[in-house]
Amino acid sequence: MAPRSNPSGRVSRSVTIRWPDGRTTTVKAGSPWLQAAQQAGLTIPTGCLGGSCGACEIEVNGRVVRACIAAVPPSRSGELTVELASDPYW
Numbered sequence: 001m002a003p004r005s006n007p008s009g010r011v012s013r014s015v016t017i018r019w020p021d022g023r024t025t026t027v028k029a030g031s032p033w034l035q036a037a038q039q040a041g042l043t044i045p046t047g048c049l050g051g052s053c054g055a056c057e058i059e060v061n062g063r064v065v066r067a068c069i070a071a072v073p074p075s076r077s078g079e080l081t082v083e084l085a086s087d088p089y090w
């Protein structure tokens, strides 16, 4: 599926995040995911905080991201949808 463009055709620097509980928040692209979740009143589980354990995995538009080492990316549509990743082996 081709990415949607916002009306200006540029990648948006502000990103509206739709969280699993239905809340939405708007943050600047480049904000740490853990900080963005905290601003939304949500806590992403963590472990190592170094990118190796996977405890903080979330799905961003269907792609798995380790939230402790990743930032909110710019988005052509200006929106991202987050789901908490479920790992049956945890």
Ligand code: FES
Binding pocket: 045, 046, 047, 048, 049, 050, 051, 052, 053, 054, 055, 056, 057, 066, 067, 068, 069
């Ligand atoms: S907390 Fe371990 S990979 Fe993020």
